[in-house]
Amino acid sequence: MVVGISILLDFSGVVDERFxxxxxxxxxxxxxxxMGGMKMLHLASHQFSSxxxxxxxxxxxxxxxxxxxxxxLSESHISVHTWPEFKKVVIDIFxxxxxxxxxxxxxxxxxxxxHENLVVTRFERGE
Amino acid sequence: MVVGISILLDFSGVVDERFxxxxxxxxxxxxxxxMGGMKMLHLASHQFSSxxxxxxxxxxxxxxxxxxxxxxLSESHISVHTWPEFKKVVIDIFxxxxxxxxxxxxxxxxxxxxHENLVVTRFERGE
Numbered sequence: 694m695v696v697g698i699s700i701l702l703d704f705s706g707v708v709d710e711r712f713x714x715x716x717x718x719x720x721x722x723x724x725x726x727x728m729g730g731m732k733m734l735h736l737a738s739h740q741f742s743s744x745x746x747x748x749x750x751x752x753x754x755x756x757x758x759x760x761x762x763x764x765x766l767s768e769s770h771i772s773v774h775t776w777p778e779f780k781k782v783v784i785d786i787f788x789x790x791x792x793x794x795x796x797x798x799x800x801x802x803x804x805x806x807x808h809e810n811l812v813v814t815r816f817e818r819g820e
Numbered sequence: 821m822v823v824g825i826s827i828l829l830d831f832s833g834v835v836d837e838r839f840x841x842x843x844x845x846x847x848x849x850x851x852x853x854x855m856g857g858m859k860m861l862h863l864a865s866h867q868f869s870s871x872x873x874x875x876x877x878x879x880x881x882x883x884x885x886x887x888x889x890x891x892x893l894s895e896s897h898i899s900v901h902t903w904p905e906f907k908k909v910v911i912d913i914f915x916x917x918x919x920x921x922x923x924x925x926x927x928x929x930x931x932x933x934x935h936e937n938l939v940v941t942r943f944e945r946g947e
Contacts, residue, residue, distance in 0.1 A: 696903050697910065699828065701945070703947065734864075735864040737862040737864060739892060761861075763892050763899075765866060765890050769888065769901055770901075774896055774914070776916075779946065783824065812947070814943065816941070818830055819830050819906065819908045
């Protein structure tokens with residue numbers, strides 16, 4: 694018996710530094726949740742280095758960390774992890790609500806995040 | 821280029837109600853993180869109904885909700901969602917640290933949670 698769906702989105706070639714910034718992701722997760730018809734229970738994020746720190750690091754040719762964000766939902770969760778040094782953004786959407794508009798959420802992310810490649814993997818959970 | 825590993829654990833036949841209780845999962849996630857050599861950044865959880873409410877619901881033959889818990893880590897995240905009415909516990913471990921003892925964590929969960937069936941799926945992320 695399926696209790697939920699995991700959507701794993703793996704973006705490559707994400708050079709726009711906004712998508713490695715936690716505040717941008719806090720806003721974007723809020724929009725996704727609204728779009729998906731979900732209810733937020735809790736939102737947390739962590740910036741491994743600020744955009745300003747990244748600029749300084751770039752000047753010195755150093756690697757910097759990305760951002761990580763997580764929303765706990767009535768309908769399960771959304772997580773985001775980014776690696777600016779590898780131009781990667783990895784998003785998980787786990788839903789257990791039958792009416793969630795998952796396709797709209799995936800299309801919104803695909804169109805909204807400039808990237809070179811996107812791999813979407815879908816898993817039925819609990820079987 | 822692989823930036824992380826997702827381990828998806830789908831437990832079926834979990835009738836022990838402790839594993840549908842958020843406080844139990846908060847403690848268990850703490851032990852997993854210690855075992856894995858990870859660092860916790862943030863921990864959040866939500867009990868969709870208390871064990872006491874579940875007892876009352878069982879007396880009346882009603883379905884009740886489970887629990888959901890999430891840990892944001894320096895090395896990515898752990899999430900847990902449970903459905904006592906379907907005897908299901910679904911856990912995601914996402915790690916980006918090369919030294920994380922994932923096999924130990926999976927074996928600990930397999931031995932610690934009484935269950936009928938467990939499906940473990942492993943995904944390399946960011947390719």
